Amino acid sequence: MSGQRADASLLAGELRVVLGQLLRRLREQTEGSDLTRSQSSVLSRLEREGSATATALARAEGVRQQSMAKIIHALQDAGLVSGSPDPNDGRKSLLSLTETAREQFRTGRRAKEDWLTNAIETSLSAEEIGQLSSSTELLRRLAQSL
Numbered sequence: 001m002s003g004q005r006a007d008a009s010l011l012a013g014e015l016r017v018v019l020g021q022l023l024r025r026l027r028e029q030t031e032g033s034d035l036t037r038s039q040s041s042v043l044s045r046l047e048r049e050g051s052a053t054a055t056a057l058a059r060a061e062g063v064r065q066q067s068m069a070k071i072i073h074a075l076q077d078a079g080l081v082s083g084s085p086d087p088n089d090g091r092k093s094l095l096s097l098t099e100t101a102r103e104q105f106r107t108g109r110r111a112k113e114d115w116l117t118n119a120i121e122t123s124l125s126a127e128e129i130g131q132l133s134s135s136t137e138l139l140r141r142l143a144q145s146l
Contacts, residue, residue: 015142029108029111029112029114030107034078036071036074038061039074039075041061042071042072042075043075043081043101045057046081046095047097047105050096051084051095052095054095055068055092057072079098079100079101080097080098080104081097082095082096083096084096
């Protein structure tokens with residue numbers, strides 16, 4: 001392996017570990033949740049992409065429609081998702097986040113950002129904060145690469 005390739009490989013491994021640790025710390029900042037990963041993933045997708053049918057969600061999440069039906073039922077029982085008739089096909093239902101779910105997203109984001117702000121201010125020097133700021137664009141480009 002060439003030197004540059006080996007360096008990139010080592011960096012990739014380090015980034016995976018460090019970013020995983022950071023994500024775990026951020027998740028710790030929100031109150032405990034009884035939601036499964038699948039349920040959380042569906043809520044995040046609805047927040048990012050807007051209303052969707054159960055069929056579209058199942059396809060996007062890579063699960064069977066029966067599995068998605070169970071996920072949706074649990075989210076509806078928790079008051080986090082509601083359905084309304086699809087204007088394009090009245091036989092289908094469009095699923096959307098409830099205001100309760102939206103408020104949980106807002107509260108969770110605030111808690112995570114408050115923790116991260118405090119960690120940056122107390123753990124890093126002014127120079128290091130500048131370096132971290134410069135690296136966010138590079139991380140964004142990595143996240144958006146194919």
